[in-house]
Amino acid sequence: KAGVTQTPRYLIKTRGQQVTLSCSPISGHRSVSWYQQTPGQGLQFLFEYFSETQRNKGNFPGRFSGRQFSNSRSEMNVSTLELGDSALYLCASSSFGRGQDTQYFGPGTRLTVL
Amino acid sequence: SQQGEEDPQALSIQEGENATMNCSYKTSINNLQWYRQNSGRGLVHLILIRSNEREKHSGRLRVTLDTSKKSSSLLITASRAADTASYFCATAPGNNDMRFGAGTRLTVKP
Numbered sequence: 001k002a003g004v005t006q007t008p009r010y011l012i013k014t015r016g017q018q019v020t021l022s023c024s025p026i027s028g029h030r031s032v033s034w035y036q037q038t039p040g041q042g043l044q045f046l047f048e049y050f051s052e053t054q055r056n057k058g059n060f061p062g063r064f065s066g067r068q069f070s071n072s073r074s075e076m077n078v079s080t081l082e083l084g085d086s087a088l089y090l091c092a093s094s095s096f097g098r099g100q101d102t103q104y105f106g107p108g109t110r111l112t113v114l
Numbered sequence: 115s116q117q118g119e120e121d122p123q124a125l126s127i128q129e130g131e132n133a134t135m136n137c138s139y140k141t142s143i144n145n146l147q148w149y150r151q152n153s154g155r156g157l158v159h160l161i162l163i164r165s166n167e168r169e170k171h172s173g174r175l176r177v178t179l180d181t182s183k184k185s186s187s188l189l190i191t192a193s194r195a196a197d198t199a200s201y202f203c204a205t206a207p208g209n210n211d212m213r214f215g216a217g218t219r220l221t222v223k224p
Contacts (some may be wrong), residue, residue, distance in 0.1 A: 004156075033211060043202065043214040056211045090156055099145065099206020105156035 004106035018079040023091035031097025032074040037088040120218040135218040137203030
């Protein structure tokens with residue numbers, strides 16, 4: 001099976017802009033989770049989608065949003081970018097989600113906000 | 115918020131030595147997972163150990179779980195330079211989503 005893919009791999013934006021990141025899960029996986037990783041805060045959970053429904057959301061402002069399509073592909077959007085949004089954004093897919101089984105991670109999207 | 119805390123934060127050893135990393139967590143769990151991350155890349159799953167298991171092996175990896183102490187350890191035997199990476203433990207308290215610790219940075223010197 002093909003692994004989890006994320007596009008784009010690198011992105012440079014300026015403050016105030018918005019960005020959309022994409023994640024294609026492993027075929028057959030219905031759960032997609034998103035994480036933000038920074039040197040200062042480590043890996044922080046953003047949200048999880050399962051069968052097109054957001055099941056859980058982390059402690060992030062409303063500028064961070066996401067969605068999942070019927071083919072389980074997921075996108076996350078960050079509006080009104082701030083310098084502090086510079087991070088590695090990781091998505092992970094699994095069959096059941098909620099930590100019940102192994103999560104398979106994509107390579108990440110490195111976002112730099114100038 | 116983070117659920118697990120790894121110890122030590124950084125570990126440096128010589129090739130061939132064993133490396134032990136510890137993880138403590140706060141609430142009851144159904145399972146605990148260990149992941150590895152090479153610099154700036156995605157995480158790779160290593161082992162999942164369920165709450166009713168005490169020990170699990172995978173190749174050169176050995177994971178133990180002590181639910182009474184809310185702690186786990188990851189042992190890498192006969193380490194190699196390629197094992198240089200950050201190692202994270204992760205749990206999903208209350209069947210919510212997975213929370214990761216800050217990680218242990220392992221450096222294996224050739």
